[in-house]
Amino acid sequence: xxxxxxxxxxxxKMRNEAKKLQQxxxxxxxxxxxxxxxxxxxxxxxxxxIEKDGEEIPELTKLxxxxxxxxxxxxxxxxxxxxGGLSSFFGGGN
Numbered sequence: 157x158x159x160x161x162x163x164x165x166x167x168x169k170m171r172n173e174a175k176k177l178q179q180x181x182x183x184x185x186x187x188x189x190x191x192x193x194x195x196x197x198x199x200x201x202x203x204x205x206i207e208k209d210g211e212e213i214p215e216l217t218k219l220x221x222x223x224x225x226x227x228x229x230x231x232x233x234x235x236x237x238x239x240g241g242l243s244s245f246f247g248g249g250n
Contacts (some may be wrong), residue, residue, distance in 0.1 A: 184199030196205040202218045206213045 178200055181199035182202070183219045185196055185204065186198075187194060187196040189195075192209045195203065196204070197203050201224060203217050203224075204219045206220075
């Protein structure tokens with residue numbers, strides 16, 4: 157029973173650390189401009205802003221972020237199928 161409590165505490169600690177890292181990544185930004193387009197992204201790989209010739213295009217921003225989330229979910233699922241994802245990396249896999 158004690159091992160389960162210890163594992164739970166470790167999992168909570170890892171989640172908190174992951175959340176902190178996510179917040180730090182969201183603070184990192186980068187912009188690129190070309191041919192009238194301006195795109196701003198963050199370190200968490202989210203598109204923050206897209207504009208064309210000075211006019212914001214929020215629907216394109218939403219669509220790209222939706223596509224990125226979809227492919228991230230599929231990638232995570234594939235990693236789990238191939239070897240247990242992070243649990244095998246940390247020694248708790250199959």
